[in-house]
Amino acid sequence: MASTSKDARINIVGAGIFGLSTALHLARRGYKNVTVFDKQPYDDTEYSYSKGCDAASADMNKIIRTAYGSQVEYQEMGFEAIEIWKEWNAELADGQDLPPGLTSSDRVFVNCGSLSFTDSEELHPFEIATIKTMESQGHKDTQLVTNDPRHVAIAKSRGQEGACDPFHRRKRGKSSLGVLDSSGGVTIADKACRFALHKARQLGANFVLDPVAGAFDSFMLSSLGRVQGAKTKDGKSHKAELTIMACGGLTPSLVPELDGLCEATGGSVVIYKIPKSSSLWDRTSPENFPTWLWNMRSGAEGGLYGFPRTDEGFIKVGYRGTKYTNPRTQDDGQQRSVPITRWSGKETGEELQQIPVQAMRVIRGFLDEYLPELGEEGIDVALTRVCWYTDTFDNHFVVDHVPSKEGLFVVTGGSGHAFKYLPNIGNWIVDVIEGVQTDRPAIKAWKWRGSQAETSVNVLMEGSQGSRALDNVQLVGKNREERAKL
The missing domain is CATH 3.30.9.10 (D-Amino Acid Oxidase, subunit A, domain 2)
Incomplete structure (x- = not known):
């Protein structure tokens, strides 16, 4: 991606925190053809669960913390994020060019x-x-x-x-x-998402938020299996040099290569x-x-x-x-x-x-x-x-190109602790896309990796016979x- 023109088309599937932050920081770095697709009409539902939004990012609040035991990489990313959260509060207080429904008295x-x-x-x-x-x-x-x-x-x-x-x-x-x-x-989660969406739009990112036109249907594949874009439920094809899957809980079922990892x-x-x-x-x-x-x-x-x-x-x-x-x-x-x-x-x-x-x-x-x-x-x-x-089996995110699927990139595996990084995780994701400083501990931890080991934090894919399957619990x-x- 480092040699790719800033005019190249990039599709992002999913407008949760990973998708929003990626779009925001791609646009901030000058990528001119970034489009985010999501089946949720967030302009109408305002990321509100009570209005029909069911993604993890669509919530009333999330925890902000920097405490991470010995995991310095997440700790320092947390402090970096908090500084930007404070900047966003200041921007809201300034009251200039706010998204509909937010006022200068709001905080994120x-x-x-x-x-x-x-x-x-x-x-x-x-x-x-x-x-x-x-x-x-x-x-x-x-x-x-x-x-x-x-x-x-x-x-x-x-x-x-x-x-x-x-x-x-x-x-x-x-x-x-x-x-x-x-x-x-x-963090006031729904307001934070709306503010991030607004900021990404200000910088030129495009959003298709619609139950049909924004809903992912399938990948566009070349004869050699390269991902060339995505098709949506309205039958339209959206060609792209890079397709980024940031679909929250739906990602593992849409990208089966994640089996055993997510x-x-x-x-x-x-x-x-x-x-x-x-x-x-x-x-x-x-x-x-x-x-x-x-x-x-x-x-x-x-x-x-x-x-x-x-x-x-x-x-x-x-x-x-x-x-x-x-x-x-x-x-x-x-x-x-x-x-x-x-x-x-x-x-x-x-x-x-x-x-x-x-x-x-x-x-x-x-x-x-x-x-x-x-x-x-x-x-x-x-x-x-x-x-x-x-x-993920180890609670680390997955931010990487999908092996054997040229043109496909995933941003997933939030493992219940990603929302705090809404303001800054996209900057790190774009670094991965561009191949910038990929030897940093966090980025190394997010690389595509093998399936769960004996030391796994989470045991995955136990199937319908597993004790955690909802069909088996009262x-x-x-x-x-x-x-x-x-």
Whole structure:
């Protein structure tokens, strides 16, 4: 690509964070014929899940953190991203040439801190490694241990004292040990995507966002098997020198070469609606409450994360202790997990409004112990959702040309931690496309690689007989009577 003219046609399939950021940075570097295709009419739906968007990027909020244990590459990319998040906030505040629906009072990043905590009496080795790595890279006192008086004083000086004990454990005489990543916080995901889309358009990127005209159908192939572009559901062919697949949870089923490297997996989400009259309204605001992660490395009985309330009063709690799958047999006879959502029934005859019972049990057990005010005030579940990610076996992204498929490039494998890089990941992706500084640790980790090893973080492609397959687990939704039976 380094020798390719900036006039060359480049197609990107998918307008989630990978596709948006890639388009933005290609356009920023002067590529003049970049077109993004997506079946979601995002100009109308505004990346809102409640309006029918079912991609992982279409969400109310996502966690921003720089804490990554000993993984310096992701840590430093996080700090790089945060600086740009702050720039985007400043651009919004300036109020000049904003996309429809956004105003100068909107923010896309709130530095409320990100708390990783545990019910153990000792910090997890990951947290200890994070502190050590931060200090070695010149980020001393960004990671604040919640039972260290000096660190609590630092948090207070930064307006984050409440983030050290957001669940009021100390007031209740209970233990609460964790590490507050004071550099992190929350991004308002749907607004961030809309702003990124707007910025990419300003720089000349084109978008086809339509259920038919923007929907990928198949690849255009030469007689030698080179990918020469993509066909969309309206029957049109879109020739391109490079086709980039950035389709979120759909990518592994559209690019079968990813077998064993990537799989679509479902995270479980429960949302509560906090009324303004609640004692939790002020306490859970972004000014007083952090994003948080609880027992993230404890298997099926842990893996929870959550957020401060939104402006509308929604509090989201997610579960990734078990990553569920939806295996379906495809035309080549191979079973691959494909997303099934509240909205997908229009296309497949299936829909999913519930979440697995195991997820609900862990979430409810946590909230009964850590946020009992929900039950005391009669605040009930407003919505349940399965959010589909694309996991790799090692949790590293995949950013590379597809072997044996000249002209085809994939950007996938977010593994539940990619959204924070919306402002800057595209710059790295374009470096890969152009072959710039590809010896950097992050880019080396994202290269195309063999299938899962014994040391895999995630076990993939267990198929329809696997214990994580949704067809094999009991589901439950927001219905109070159903949940009462658990």
